[in-house]
Amino acid sequence: MSDYKEIIIDHYKNPRNMGELAGADKIIDEANSSCGDLIKIYVKMVDGKIKDMKWQGIGCAISTAGASMLSEKVTGMDKGDLNKFGEAGVVEMLGGEINAGRMKCATLAYRGLLKVFN
Amino acid sequence: MFDVNKIREDFPILKRKVNGKTLVYLDSGATSQKPELVIETMNKYYRETNANIHRGVYQMSIESTRLVDESRQKVARFIGARVEEIVFTRNTSESINLVAYSWGEENIKAGDAIVITKLEHHSNMIPWQELCRRKGAELRVIDVDETGMLIDQKKQEVIQENGFKVVLGGLKDLLDLKVKMVAFTGQSNVLGTVTPVESIVKMIRKQSSFSLILVDGAQMVPHMKVDVAKMDIDFLAFSGHKMLGPTGVGVLWGRKEVLNKMKPFLYGGDMIGEVKLTGATWAELPSKFEAGTPDIAGIVGLGAAVDYLQMVGMENVHNYENEILEYALNKMEELKEEKIVTLYGPDSETRGGAIAFNVNGIHAHDTAQILDNFGIAVRSGQHCAAPLVTSFGVSAMVRATFYLYNTKEEVDYLVEKIREVPKVFA
Secondary structure, three states: OOOOOHHHHHHHHOOOOEOOOOOOOEEEEEEEOOOOEEEEEEEEEEOOEEEEEEEEEEOOHHHHHHHHHHHHHOOOOOHHHHHHHHHHHHHHHOOOOOOHHHHHHHOHHHHHHHHHHO | OOOHHHHHHOOHHHHOEEOOEEOEEOEOOOOOOOOHHHHHHHHHHHHHHOOOOOOOOOHHHHHHHHHHHHHHHHHHHHHOOOHHHEEEEOOHHHHHHHHHHHHHHHHOOOOOEEEEEOOOOHHHOHHHHHHHHHHOOEEEEEOEOOOOOEOOOOOOEEEEEOOEEEEEEOHHHHOOOOEEEEEEEOEOOOOOEEOOHHHHHHHHHHHOOOOEEEEEOOOOOOOOOOOHHHHOOOEEEEEOHHHOOOOOOEEEEEOHHHHHHOOOOOOOOOOEEEEEOOEEEEOOOOHHHOOOOOOHHHHHHHHHHHHHHHHHOHHHHHHHHHHHHHHHHHHHHHHHHOOOEEEEOOOHHHEOOEEEEEEOOOOHHHHHHHHHHOOEEOEEEOOOOHHHHHOOOOOOEEEEEOOOOOOHHHHHHHHHHHOOHHHHOO
């Protein structure tokens, strides 16, 4: 079960920062068209940096863990930081091994978050 | 005598390992595996015969042309068609697009209606959706019940979104004289629902006498004996790669009288009669619809696939698949009773070799990936039929599909490993 590391299962079963964020500056919807996964991302911004991120959604273990872990990672990041973090950062965050067929799941929240700065 | 172990020997890929386990391939609904006969025939074509068709007077070009003609004859015999009615395309999607553009552009106008069903694969949905949008015609969709069977009568629902209107209703009520095309699947790629083609066609001919009929045969032609001469339909679309043939070749069968009245779809080489700088005339059927060099090796391979299926016998294929499906459904029902899975779709009597399910509480992609770790290939997601999948209140499903090379032992193995899935997240 190479993709299902303990850390993924932990975040899947106890997702962090899941819920609505009152007074969010930006709300982004992102979808994965091949499997129908949906995520809604709420962020509060200060000086072009992410101050707070919360999210809601339905998804598989990989996309759920991806969103949960990302929500803990991105506080304080600006556009440049997030770009630098990249999809490689997402894979590393999830334990370093995501099979190619699951990359869209893994990066669902990340792709949504990039739109915050559009 | 049908012997699955002998059949399996003809499919070299079934010997390979996946994640250290012997492959259990349960995704033939997406694409089938290929027998040695198909692989070798194509190999031999490239090694010994390769030349472009129709243009050369030299030996190899004549041989190539003859091989393509023979494949066309084989496919025609296979579905009870006249040979000039077989148009080679890339796949089912292209076959349906050919009709939607070539016939649709000339014959559909504002105020007309096109009928499809909620069971449709996107390939038999989007071409009609877009045609209706271009022409201001009405798209009508036959709804399904909670087991995935087409509904005869129900209160009509009008859905208005994206500047587009769709009428959702029962088969009987949606058919009237405004309808110019009814396009429906012979077998659902998700739920396996086998539609009652004969009775639907009768009803269309009675209630919508101006309508043409297209059957999406992508999941039908590979699995049962089809005879277009007896079906009273106008078009049948299917793909070679789902019936043991190579990817890259599909078929559009059209009734000659209808095809003859249609304009070409693609213009260019090989589809012309006489060419002047100021214009051209079109070739006879089927060349009129086959612009450019086709996938010659693929067509030759498809001919070999038809030979193989004929050798086994379509009745044998169909009966054996039914046997496997019934066996698998019973096993899956046990898992359902144990509250491990949720099953979608009809009973085995009205169902082809497909089982759509979810392991309770676990996303389809996670289930499919865990099964892959055991060497089991199943599909997960929306199966190119998003409106159908989501109407069951889920965003995704797992789907196992069966073909003539699958065994009861593989079904047992699948069921055993489905039991492992919840344990990963326990």
